Every structure is written in C-alpha cells, then in structure tokens.
Amino acid sequence: MTPQEMLPYVSLVLGLIALLGHAKGYFSSGEKTLIAQVDANEKKLVEHDRRIQAIEGELKHLPxxxxxxxxxxxxxxxxxxxxxxxxxxxxxxxxxxxxxxxxxxxxxx
The missing domain is CATH 1.20.5 (Single alpha-helices involved in coiled-coils or other helix-helix interfaces)
Known part of the structure; x- marks a missing residue:
C-alpha cells in the first residue's frame, strides 16, 4: 500500500480518536462535578464529626x-x-x- 492509499484510513482513525476524546470529555464532565460534590460532602462530614466529638467531650463533664x-x-x-x-x-x-x-x-x- 502506498501512503496515498493509507491516507483515508489514517484520517478516519484519527477522526474516530478525536470523536472518542470529545465523547469521553462530555460524559466525564458529570463525573467531575460528582467528585467535587463528594469532596465537599466529605469535608462537611469531617467538620460534623469534629463538632460531635467536642459535644461528647463536654457531655462527659455534665451530671x-x-x-x-x-x-x-x-x-x-x-x-x-x-x-x-x-x-x-x-x-x-x-x-x-x-x-x-x-x-x-x-x-x-
């Protein structure tokens, strides 16, 4: 095969790779927001855990x-x-x- 004959196939493969890259970016954008939400919820959970531990420590001193x-x-x-x-x-x-x-x-x- 000559380079002229391979050129359409190579361009087709490169086009498919580009389309798959765009599709992956489109579908993973929701995943990025979910990861950000999970991180924010994890920070809140840690904050609530600290507050609960502080309250439990104070309750030990009460009658x-x-x-x-x-x-x-x-x-x-x-x-x-x-x-x-x-x-x-x-x-x-x-x-x-x-x-x-x-x-x-x-x-x-």
Missing part, C-alpha cells in the same frame, strides 16, 4: 440522670431541715423581740 436525682433529693432534704430550723428559731425570735421591747421601755424611763 447524669442519677446524679441529678441525688441532687434533687439532697435539696429536698436541705429544704426540710430549713423548715425545721425556722420552727426552732421562732421562739428565739420572739424572745429577742420581747427583749428589744424591754430595752426600749428601760431606755424611755
């Missing part, structure tokens, strides 16, 4: 349900003790009131 219940019971106990203390202090308050009145009467004489 749990049992501790909160114990605190409630202790506060109720303290409240009851304050009520009984108030009842015990009423006679002392009355005595101090009478003493103050007596001292005011003595000061006026």
């Amino acid at each position: 749990d349900r049992e501790t909160a219940h114990k605190l409630e019971l202790a506060l109720a106990n303290i409240s009851g003790r304050l009520d009984t203390l108030d009842e015990r202090l009423k006679p002392i308050a009355a005595t101090s009131g009478r003493l103050q009145e007596f001292l005011l009467e003595q000061a006026q004489k």
Whole structure:
C-alpha cells in the first residue's frame, strides 16, 4: 500500500480518536462535578464529626440522670431541715423581740 492509499484510513482513525476524546470529555464532565460534590460532602462530614466529638467531650463533664436525682433529693432534704430550723428559731425570735421591747421601755424611763 502506498501512503496515498493509507491516507483515508489514517484520517478516519484519527477522526474516530478525536470523536472518542470529545465523547469521553462530555460524559466525564458529570463525573467531575460528582467528585467535587463528594469532596465537599466529605469535608462537611469531617467538620460534623469534629463538632460531635467536642459535644461528647463536654457531655462527659455534665451530671447524669442519677446524679441529678441525688441532687434533687439532697435539696429536698436541705429544704426540710430549713423548715425545721425556722420552727426552732421562732421562739428565739420572739424572745429577742420581747427583749428589744424591754430595752426600749428601760431606755424611755
């Protein structure tokens, strides 16, 4: 075969290669956007993972349900003790009131 006879076949093969290159670029353009979206979602996932880890670290320091219940019971106990203390202090308050009145009467004489 002479170069003149091979020229149409070579140009046909080169044309097909060019068409296949354009088709691959056209069809892979969607893949590029998908890869970009996956990368963006992966960055968000890493950011959310860091935030969740920070929140979990802070939650370890907070009281749990049992501790909160114990605190409630202790506060109720303290409240009851304050009520009984108030009842015990009423006679002392009355005595101090009478003493103050007596001292005011003595000061006026």
